[in-house]
Amino acid sequence: MLRSRDEAEGSEAASVLGLTSRAWLFENGRVLTLDPRCPTAAALAVRGGRVLAVGSLGAVRERAGPAAERIDCRGAAVLPGIVDPHLHLFALAARDAHLDCAAFDDVGALLAAVAARARALAPGQWVRGDGLDEARLGRLPTAGELDAAAPHNPVRLRHRSRHASVLSGAALARLGIAAETGLVAEREETIGRLVGPLPPDVLARGLAAAARAFVRLGVTTVADATPRRRAALVPLREAIDNGEFPLRVFAMRPPGVRAWRPEPRLAPGPVKLMVHEEGSGLRPTPAVLARRIAAAARAGDAVAVHCVGAATLVAALAGFAALPASRRAGCVHRLEHVAECPPPLVAAIARLGLTVVTNPAFVRLRGDVYVQETTGAARAWLYRGRSLAAAGIPLAAASDAPVVPPDPWVGLAAARSRRTAAGRVLGVAERLAAPAALALFTRGAADALAAPTLGRLVPGAAADVIVVEPDPLRASPEETAQTRVRLTMIGGAVVWAA
Numbered sequence: 001m002l003r004s005r006d007e008a009e010g011s012e013a014a015s016v017l018g019l020t021s022r023a024w025l026f027e028n029g030r031v032l033t034l035d036p037r038c039p040t041a042a043a044l045a046v047r048g049g050r051v052l053a054v055g056s057l058g059a060v061r062e063r064a065g066p067a068a069e070r071i072d073c074r075g076a077a078v079l080p081g082i083v084d085p086h087l088h089l090f091a092l093a094a095r096d097a098h099l100d101c102a103a104f105d106d107v108g109a110l111l112a113a114v115a116a117r118a119r120a121l122a123p124g125q126w127v128r129g130d131g132l133d134e135a136r137l138g139r140l141p142t143a144g145e146l147d148a149a150a151p152h153n154p155v156r157l158r159h160r161s162r163h164a165s166v167l168s169g170a171a172l173a174r175l176g177i178a179a180e181t182g183l184v185a186e187r188e189e190t191i192g193r194l195v196g197p198l199p200p201d202v203l204a205r206g207l208a209a210a211a212r213a214f215v216r217l218g219v220t221t222v223a224d225a226t227p228r229r230r231a232a233l234v235p236l237r238e239a240i241d242n243g244e245f246p247l248r249v250f251a252m253r254p255p256g257v258r259a260w261r262p263e264p265r266l267a268p269g270p271v272k273l274m275v276h277e278e279g280s281g282l283r284p285t286p287a288v289l290a291r292r293i294a295a296a297a298r299a300g301d302a303v304a305v306h307c308v309g310a311a312t313l314v315a316a317l318a319g320f321a322a323l324p325a326s327r328r329a330g331c332v333h334r335l336e337h338v339a340e341c342p343p344p345l346v347a348a349i350a351r352l353g354l355t356v357v358t359n360p361a362f363v364r365l366r367g368d369v370y371v372q373e374t375t376g377a378a379r380a381w382l383y384r385g386r387s388l389a390a391a392g393i394p395l396a397a398a399s400d401a402p403v404v405p406p407d408p409w410v411g412l413a414a415a416r417s418r419r420t421a422a423g424r425v426l427g428v429a430e431r432l433a434a435p436a437a438l439a440l441f442t443r444g445a446a447d448a449l450a451a452p453t454l455g456r457l458v459p460g461a462a463a464d465v466i467v468v469e470p471d472p473l474r475a476s477p478e479e480t481a482q483t484r485v486r487l488t489m490i491g492g493a494v495v496w497a498a
Helices: 057-064 091-093 109-120 143-149 169-175 190-194 200-217 231-239 285-297 310-321 343-351 363-371 386-390 409-416 434-440 443-449
Strands: 024-028 029-030 043-047 050-055 069-072 077-078 082-087 127-132 153-158 164-169 221-222 248-253 264-274 276-278 281-283 302-305 332-338 355-358 395-397 464-469 485-490 493-497
Touching: 024 057, 043 057, 050 057, 069 395, 082 443, 091 200, 091 221, 091 231, 109 127, 109 143, 109 153, 127 169, 143 153, 143 164, 143 169, 153 169, 164 169, 164 190, 169 190, 200 221, 200 231, 200 485, 200 493, 221 485, 231 248, 231 264, 276 310, 281 310, 281 355, 285 310, 285 343, 302 310, 310 343, 343 386, 355 443, 395 409, 395 434, 395 443, 409 434
Parallel strands: 024 069, 029 077, 082 221, 127 153, 221 248, 248 264, 264 302, 302 332, 332 355, 355 395
Antiparallel strands: 024 043, 043 050, 077 464, 153 164, 276 281, 464 485, 485 493
16 A cells, blocks of 8 residues: 555555645656656656656655655556546446446357346336447347347347447337347447436446546546537536546547537547448448548547548548648547558558557457457458557557456557467567557557647646556566556546555
């Protein structure tokens, strides 16, 4: 447990590390600044929600002054708070209200859980499920099987990708589809409206629970990648205002929605655009996607394009290439995921000055499925790291939670090792060294949000600080995946102390 030097031995850290001190002094640790000009330091001081000084213990102690609360880090590493630039916040908050389909290894067990959930609901209420994974289950449940399991309730089980769902016959009828089994794509927004939102109290509890999980992981800033209008963020704003959600949040927006004035802890993020590859081609078409990119760029907005397969990446690149250079310069336009990136497209991304927000944790948690689905050559193209960095492409890493858990340390380890859960190495040439991997989740992630005061510990930066063991620059990837966060500070306030 971390303690201030003046703390009585029997008291709790949370009571000592309060909000009353004018300044904090982190000492007896190794400060990893993520500042290339001065990558490590012996001590750190913060005051008024900002980093005051970084450097030698004597110099920093002098700047902090005698009244500063002294935090003995006991040899642990001091880092900037982790930034997750792409996850789905309300979906995380809804986890407890949804049946966790990923918890089952076969369809029979899933159907039994659907039946149990339906018995706990009033007739007509929706059985909601999330994380449906046909690779894990062996196959998808059919509409008829879901009707048999929940004869008095419509059922919607959302796919782990969050871009399709399996519906019961009763649910299909409400959607106006006579008979269809398997994944229903292209209608997620309509299905979402049909199912309806969670009760406000359920969502509020979920947001508070998500915040507690984040700060225990050292995550201090997140970007909600489900595009929403400002009015839809009311539950989040209320959670921020009442102190239940202390993190900083960037909220992505649908096309055509203008940025609002940033609020404390809540700022507008980029405009999010989707492009999917389907049997009939791309949706939207490349021409429509290019027009949407151009419209957002004309409004001065950063654009984040969701592109997973190579065809979607080609369409996104064509859309950005059609922009005048002035619309690309000075604005952080992003490519989300870039799961499959053939070699010729690396140079195109670099030439256009685009940022890639990748998902290294997928290599660890989904890599064994990718091995089955891809050829040997294509496996080296998946969730690239080193080749993109070598081309000068700005890189960030995100969890995409709840598609996978929001644990940044698993992703950081995977960026270094490229090992799947079964121990296979997927794209050994894409391994990143420890400093570059850590930058993905700190400085690089902050830069992807055009937030230069986050993700680094330099004078004037936000006092978002975490203390962790082991040191991620000295530990092995396997040890890094088990990182223990000892303290999390956001804006100079300690929000978690182990």
